[in-house]
Amino acid sequence: MKSKELRRLSLQDLLKKEEELRRELLRLRFKKKIEGLPDPMKIRNTKRDLARVLTLIRGKQLRGET
Secondary structure (H helix, E strand, O other), X not given: OOHHHHHOOOHHHHXXXXXXXHHHHHHHHHHHHHOOOOOOHHXXXXXXXXXXXXXXXXXXXXXXXX
């Protein structure tokens, strides 16, 4: 997801997105070990998306947004 799209989300939506990305990353890691991934870059991109979401969550928390 693009950073611009993520900035539009509320704090609650970002928290849901964080949980979704963590589950996706876990699923991808299991799949990689069990059967391999056709696109190994998917893990890296998911990690980067998660980092973007966490950065935006922290920024909103510091600003006091709800």
